[in-house]
Amino acid sequence: MIDYLWLLIAIPLLGSLTLILFGRRFGEPAAGWFASALVVIPFFFALAMALPFIGGAESETVYVFSWIPMVGANASLLWDPLSALMSLIVTGVGALIHIYSVGYMHGDERYTRFFSYMNLFIASMMTLVLADNFGLMFVGWELVGLSSYLLISFWFSKPSAAAAGKKAFVVNRIGDWGFLVALMMIFAAFGTLDFGIVFSEAHGALTVGMATAITLLLFVGAAGKSAQIPLYIWLPDAMEGPTPVSALIHAATMVTAGVYMVARAAALFEMAPVSQGVVATVGALTALLAATIAIGQRDIKRVLAYSTVSQLGYMVMAVGLTAFTAGIFHLMTHAFFKALLFLGAGSVIHAMSDEQDMWKMGGLRKIMPITFGTMAIAWLAISGVFPFAGFWSKDEILGAAFGRGGGYLVLWAIGVLTAMLTAFYMTKLIIITFFGEKRWDKGAHPHESPFTMTIPLIVLAVFSAFAGLWNTPWRLGLEHFLEPAFEGVHQAHPPEGLALWTLALISLAVVAVGMFVAYLRYGRREELPVEEGGYWNAALNAYWVDDFYGKVIVLPGKAVATWLAMFFDMKVVDGIVNGLAVVTRSFGSSMRVLQTGWVRSYGAAIVAGSLGVILWLLLQGGAF
Amino acid sequence: MELSLLIALPLLGALVVGLLPKERTELVFPVALGVSILPLGVSLWIMVNFVSGESVFQFTEDYVLSETFGIGWRLGVDGISLWMIVLTGLLMTLSIAASKSITDRTKQYMVAMLVLEAGLLGVFLSLDLLLFFAFFEIVLVPMYLLIGIWGGENRAYASIKFVLFTAFGSIFLLVGIIVLAITAGDAVGAPTSFDFRTMLSLDLSSTTQLWLFLAFGVAFAIKVPIFPFHTWLPDAHTEAPTAGSVILAGVLLKMGAYGFLRFNLTFFPGASVDLAEIIGIIGVIGIIYGAAVAIVQPDVKRLVAYSSVSHMGFVMLGIFALTSQGLSGGVFVMISHGLTTGALFLLIGMIYERRHTRLIADYGGLAKVMPLYAGVFLFMAFASVGLPGLSGFVGEFAVLLGSYLTLPVLAIIAGSGVILAAVYLLWAYERMFTGPVTNPKNEGLSDLDFREIAILVPLIVIIIGIGIYPKPILDRIEPSVEIILDRIEATTDYEAPEFGRIDEIVDPRDVVIESAGHDDDTGEHGDEEGSE
Amino acid sequence: MNNASFLAVAPETVLLLGALLVIIAGVMLERSRAEWGFIAVLSFVVAMVLSVLQWRAVDTLVEEGSDLLFFSARNVPVLRIPMVVMDHYSAFAGFVIFTVGLLGLGAVWGLVKRVKTRGVELVTLILLAFAGLHMMTMSANIIMLFLGLETASIAFYVIAGFTREREESDEAAVKYFLLGSLASAIFVYGAAMLFAATGSTSFYGAGGMKDFFASTIIGEPGVLLLGIGFVIVGLGFKVSAAPFHQWAPDVYQGAPTGAVGFMAAGVKVAGFAALGRILIGALPSQIDNWAPILAILAGISMIIGTALAAVQGDVKRILAYSGVAHAGYIMMAFLAGEAGIGAMWFYVSMYALTLVGTFAIASVVSRNTPGRSDLDGWSGLSRRSPELAWAMLILLLAMGGIPFTAGFISKLTVFTAAADAGYLWLVILALLTTVVGLYVYFRVAAKMFLGSAEEDAPSLEPSTVLRLVLAVVVVGTIVFGVNPWPLLDLVREALPL
C-alpha cells in the first residue's frame, strides 16, 4: 500500500489535468464534485496509511523515479508521522473546502478551471509535504506558489487581483532565493539533498556557523511562504482570490509550509541557537505586528488575513523555540479554525453579495445561524478559550517560550500580549458582523448558504472545538505520534506542574480581558465607534509598509532598470558598438576626399607611394 | 552516414523547394514542412540509437578531404551535441510550421530556413575545426536573409548588425583556429591539421592557451551572448520574423555555449581553469543585467530577448563552474531555454500576426479574449521563469547547486536571478493579459487555431516531460561532461568536486573518434595517468 | 626546337592566330558575329587545352630530369638568356587566364553586339590582351614580362574607352592610360635597376637573377632595393594595391561594365603571377627585403579598400575598392614565400571568377539605363530577377569569405600562409577588414533583397550566354568552396622555377 504513496500526488494532479483539458465537458457542478472526490479519495488513502503510526509503525521512504540524481534530488517520498499528519490536514481540510467551493463558486464562468487549479494546489502541496529531499520539497514549494498565483489572480479581469497574484509570487520568490541558497549550501556540504543523509550526518558535516547560515537562509524561504516579517505583505493582498482559496491556501495549508519546512529541518535548526533566536523573534514580532494591524482592518477577509499572519507568527515562534511539536500542533488547530473562519466569512460575503466591509454588515446572527454558530466556535478557538483547540496549541507555544527562559521571556510576553489582541479583534469581528444593527447596503438580501457550504463549516467546527484534546498536557497524543519524525531532536517544552497552570491562567486571563474590552467598545453601544485618524488610520493602511517598500525598493528598482535599459544598454553598450561603425564609416568618408577625381593627384599618390616604398626598403635593407 | 544524411537532408530539401515550379506557390509550405520533418526524424532516430555511456562520440564519420591541410569531413555526436541536433530538428519543424503567414517570396524563405538548418546541424556535429567554423559562419547568411527580408520595421539595421557583430567575433575564432591548426600541423608533420583529435593531443603552454582561449572565447561570447557583447541580440530577435527569432534564441545562441564546452574547455583546460571565475562573473552579470533590463522593455519581443541574455548567463555560469552538475545543468538550460524561449517567440509571433504590434502597452486583458492563448503563454512564462516540474528548473537548479561548489558567491547572486525572472515575465503577463480589455482593437481577436495548437502542444508536452523526468537527457549529457572534466583534471591542478560524478573514468583519449592514430599518444597516456 | 619547347608559346600563338582570323573574317570577309565569335571562343578553348597539355608536359619533363623548360636555352649554348619558361606556374596561370578570357568574352558579348562593327576590334583586342597577360606569367625575362604587361595594358586602355558615348568612358580611358604609362615607366625603371644590380634581365638560366643570388651576396644593396621597390610599385599599380589603386574605381566605373570584369580579373591574375614570378621565382633570396614592405602595402590596401568600399554608392566602385582590399589579401600569400604560392593561386583564380561574374551581373542590371551602376538601381533585384539576385549573393558571399564558397577557402589558405610566416598582426588586420568587408557586401545584398524595386523597373532576363557564364562562375564558386581540396593540392605544385 505504501508503494502507492505517490497516488496522493498523482490523483489530484490527474484531476487537475483532466479538468484543464476536458473541463468543459464536465460542466457545473460535476467538475466540482469530481475535483472534490479526487481530494477525498487521497484523504482516506492517507488516513489508512497513517493509522499504523499510532501503533508505532516505522517511517518509510518510497522511491518513485530518479529526477536529478546528480544533485541527489529524486522523486522519492517520505512517509513519516509528520508528513502523514500534514497530508491529512491538507487533504482533509482541502476536501472540505473543495466541497464548500462547489456551492461557493456556483455560476462562475471559469468554474471548472477553478477546480483544476484547486486540485493542482493539492497535488503541489502533497509534493511539498511528502518530499524526502530538499529538491523535491522545493518543487512542491514552488508549485504551491504557482497554484497560489493562479488562484489569487483567478478573477484576473480585476487589475487588483492580477497584481496581487504577481505580488504573491514575486515576494515568495524572494524567499525562495533564500531557500535556494540554503539548498546550495546543503548540497555543498553533503553532496546530496536527501533528508535522510542530511539530517543524520548534520552533526558531523556541519559546523555551527554553517548550520546557522543554512538555517537562516531556509528561514528566509519560510518567511516568504509563511508571511513573516519582512515578507508578509503579500498575504493580505492575496485575499483578492476567491474566499475558498483564502481558506485553503492562505490560511490552512500553503502558508504553513514554512513552518512545516522548519520543523522538517529540525535537526539543522537544533544545531544553530542563533537561528533559533532569530526565527522565534521574527515569529513573535510578526505575530504582534499583524495583530495590531488586524485590529484596524474593516474588510472581514483582511482581518482574517492579518490574523493568519499573526497566527503564523506563533507557529514560527514555536519552531524557532525548537518546540516543533507545538508548532505543528498549532498548525493543525489553526488549519481547522482559520479555514472555518474563512469559509464562514466566505459564507457571509456570499450572502452579502460580495460585500466584504464589516461596517456594512451587522445583525447577521439570526439570518445565518449555522454560519454564525460555527464561526463562533472558531472565534473561541482562535482566541484561545478553554477547551477549544486554539487554547491547547497556543498555550503550548507560550509555555515553551517561557520554558526556554532568558531572553525568550520577552517573546513569551509578546505572545501573551498578542493573545490579548487576538481575542480583541476576533471579538470585534464577530460582534460587528453578526450583532448589532443591520448596516447593509440597499439591495442586499442576506441568506443562509446552501448545504454544500454549511456542511464543511460544521465539520470544521467540530474539529476546531475538539482537535486540541489530542495533545493536552495530560495526554501528549500528538507529541507521541510525531516522535519518530523528531527522533533525536531535542524539543523545547512548557514547564511542568504549577508553572504550567499559572501560565494557562495568565493566558486565559488576558484573553478574557481582550474579549471584554472588545465587548465594551463594540457590543454595548448602538452606534459603532468612529475609528479614524491616528492609530486607526495607520493600522488600516498596515502602517504604510507597502508604500514604504514601493518607494524604497520597487520605485528605485524600476528606475535603475529603466536607466540600465534605456540609457546604459542603448546608449553606452550599444553606443560603443554603433560608435565603432560610425568611426569606420567616417574614416571611409574622410579617405574619400583623397579620391579627388584628378588624375594628377592619383599620379602624385603613385609617385609618393613609390618614394615611400623605396625609402622603406632602403632603410630596412640597410642601404643608408 | 546518419550524420551526413542529417546535414544533407535539409539541403536536399532546400533544393526540392527551390525547384518547385514558380506558379505552384501553394505547394511551398506543405513541401517545406514535410521536408523539415525528415531531419527531425533522423535526429530522433539518432537519439534513440545513441548508447549512453559508451564511447563518447558516436555515429562518427571520418573522411579525409585534404591530406595536406589536415582537413576532414569529421562528424560525431556526443551527449551534448545529441540534444542540440534534436532541438534543432524540432524547432525547425515547428518554426516552419509557424511560418504559414509568410506570403512574400515564400520559396526563398523556405530555402533559407532549410539551409539554416543544415548549417546549424553542421555546427553541432563537426569534429573538424575548419568544418565547424565553416558551418558556424554559414549560418549567418540565411539568418541575415531571414531577418533582413522578412523582418520588422528596422530589419535592415538589425540584420547587418547581427552579421557584423557575430562576424567580428568569428575573426578571432578563425585566427585561433589557424594558429591551433598550424601548431597541430607541426605535431603531425603537415602544414596544418584541423582535426579535433590531433588538437586534443597538443600540449600548449599556458600563455598560448590563454590567448587561444580568448580568441575562441570572443567569438563564442558574442554568440552566446555574454554581457557586454549582447546588444545585437535584442535587435535581431525583435526584428526577425517569428521563425527567425525562434531559431535564433532556440538554437543559434547555443552555438556559442556549445563552442565553449566543446573547444575552450577541451583544448585550453589550463586557461579555462584560470579564467573560470572571471567568466563566471560575467555570466552572473549577464543573468542580473539581462533580467533587470528586461523588466522595463516596452516591446515584448525585446523583453524575451533580454531574458535570453539572462538565461544564457546561467549556461555560462554552469559551464565555468567546472563541476559535473554545473556543466550538465548548463547543457540542460541550453535545451530548456531553446524550448521555452522558442515557444515564447512562437506565441508572440502568433499574436503579432493578429495585431501587428509588439508593444506591451497595446495589449491588455487578452486572457478574456483569448483564454487558451493566455494559458499557453502563462505556461511558457512559468517554464521560462524556472518553475519546478517544467524544464527550466532542472537546468538552473543543477547549475546553481553545481556552481556553488566552486563559485559560491556567484551562485548566490545568480540565484537572485530567479526573482527578477518572475518580475519581468509576470509583470509583462499582467500588463498584456489581465485586467479589462482596454483597447477595442483587441476585442475581436480569435483564439489559437488548430495549426497553432498543433505547434505548441509538442513543446508543452516536452517541457513538462523533461521537467519531470529529465533523466534520459541527463544520462546522456553526463558522460560527455565527465570527459571534459576528466581532461581538465588530467592536465591541470584543478580538481572538480566529486559529488554526483560518474565513477568510471573514461580515458580522455576516447573523447576522439575511434580510429587509427590511437597508438601515437601512448606516451602521453602514461604521463596523464601519472599525474592523476 | 622540339615539340615541348614550342608548346611553351603555343597558347600565345593560338591567340594571335585567332585574333588575326577574327580580323580577317570580320573585317575583310565581313562575316557575321556568329562565325568570328566562334573563332574567338575556339581560340580561348584551345589555349586552355594547351595549358593543360603544358602542365602535363612539364610533369613528363620534370620526370625525365630535362631542363627543357626554357624555350630558348636548349640547343644553342651561346644563347644564355631564357625568355620564356614553361613550368607548372605558367601552365596554371595560362589555364586561369584563358578561362577568365573565355568567361569574359561571354560576359562582354552583349557589348560586342551593341557596338556593331567595332565588335571585331573589341574581340581582337581581348584575344591579344589575354595573350599579353599570359606572357607576363610565362616570362623568364623581365623585359619579356614588361612586353606582356604593356601588351595587355595597352589593349585594356582601348577597351576602357570603348563605349565612347558615355563621357565617363572617356575619362576612364584617359586616366587609365596616363596613370598606366606612369606605372609602366616606374616598373621598367625598376627593371633597369635590377639589371644594374644583378647583371641580368633574366630570372633563370646561367647568370640569371636566381643564379646570381645563389652565388653572390650583394654588399651594397641600394640599387637592388630600388629595383625591387619600383617593380613592386609597377605591379602593385596593375593589381590595384594601395596607394597605387586610385585609378581602379574611376576606371571600373567609367569602363564598359561587361568588360570590367575580365579586365580587372585578368590583370589581377597576371599581375600577381608576375609578382610571384619576380619575387619568388627570381628573388626568393631577398624575401627578407621585400616581404615586410609587401605586408605593409597589403595592410594599407585592406584598410583603404574596405573603408572606402563601405561608403560608396555605386556598385562598380564598391567592387573596385573591394578589389583593392582583395589585392591586399592576396599579397599576404607572398609573405610565406614559396609556401604561399598555392594560396595565392587559389585566391586569385577564385577571385577572378567572382569578379567576372559580378560584373556580368552588373552589366545586366545597368542595361536599361546605360552606365547606371549606382546602388539604388539594384534595389529589389530579388523581385526583378531572383536568379540574378541569388547568383550575385553567392558571389558577394564568396568575396566576403563566407564558408562553402571558394572565397572562404581562399581567405583561409592565405591567412594560414601569412600566419605561418609570422605575420599574425596582418592576419588579424585582414580579418578585421574582412568584417567591414562583410558590411560592404551585405549592403549590396540588402539592396537586392530588402530594397523595393522602382515602380517601373522591368524584370530582367539575362541572355543565354550570360546565364551560361554565371552558371559556370556560381557553380565554380560553390564547388571550389565545398570541395577545394583537389585544386588546393594542384596549386601547391604550381610553383615558379
Add this chain to the structure above:
Amino acid sequence: MTVTIGWYMILAAVLFSMGAAGVLMRRNALVMFMSVELMLNSVNLTFIAAGNELGLIEGQVAALFVMVVAAAEVTIGLAILVAVFRRRATANVDALSELKG
C-alpha cells in the same frame, strides 16, 4: 676624372624625377604623356649605361624593346587623347574629374 657610370645614372635619376614631376605638374594631357616619355628615356639611359658598364649587350636590347613599347604606347595613347579631347576641344585633364570619391 672620367665620366663614370654614376654620372649617367644620376643624370637618369634626375631626368626620371623630372619626368615624374612633369606628370604631376602639367594638366595638358599631351605634356603629361611627354613627361612619361621622358621617364622612359631615362630608363633607356639607365639600361644602356648599365649594359655598358657590365659589358652586356642586353642593356641595349632592353632599351630597344622599351622603345618599341613606347612607340606602341604613343600610338594608342595619342589615339585615345585625340579621340577624347577632340570632342572637348581641350587637353586639360583636370576637366576629367567626374569620376571620384
Add this chain to the structure above:
Amino acid sequence: MVEIVVFGVFALVALAGAVVMITAKNPVYSAMGLLSTMFAMAIFYVMLDAHFVAAIQILVYAGAVMTLFLFVIMMIGVDKQEDTAESIPFQRGITFVVALGLAVVIILAGRQAWITGSDAFGTPDMVGTIEAVADSLFGNWTIAFLSTVFLLTIAAVGTVALALFGPTAVRDIDGEEGT
C-alpha cells in the same frame, strides 16, 4: 677630358630640355624641350657604345614619335597658353617634395655602387656593334622580338577601333549589354 665636356654639355642640354618641357606654357615648346633631351640622349648612347640604339633614338623617337606629338598638338589646336597656376590643393608642394625626394633617394641609394651585377657571362668584344645587337635580338631575344607583334597589332587595331567611333556612332549605342 673631352668626354667630360661632351657629357657636361649634353647633360645640361638634356636637363634644360626637360625643364623646358615641364614648365613651358605652350605644349609646342614642351615638345621642343623633349626633342632636345632626346637628342642629348642619343649622344649619350653613342658615348656608351650603343650606336644602333642611338640611331633608333633619333629615327624613331625624335623623328616619328615627336612628330606625332606635334601633329596631335596642332590637331587638338587649343590651349596654346596653358594656365600653369595650380588648381589642385597641395599638388605643387607634393610634386616638388616627391620629385626631389625621388631623385635624392635614388642617388643616395646608388652612391656606393651603381652596378652590383657581375659580367661573368658578358660578351665585351661585341659591345657597341650593330652585329652584336642583331645577334642578340635574333638569337636570344627572338621570342621577345616576335612578341612585339602583339603590341603592334594592338596598336593598329586599337587605333582603328578608337578612330572608327565617329560622331554618328555616338547615337546608335544607347546601352551596353543587349539581349
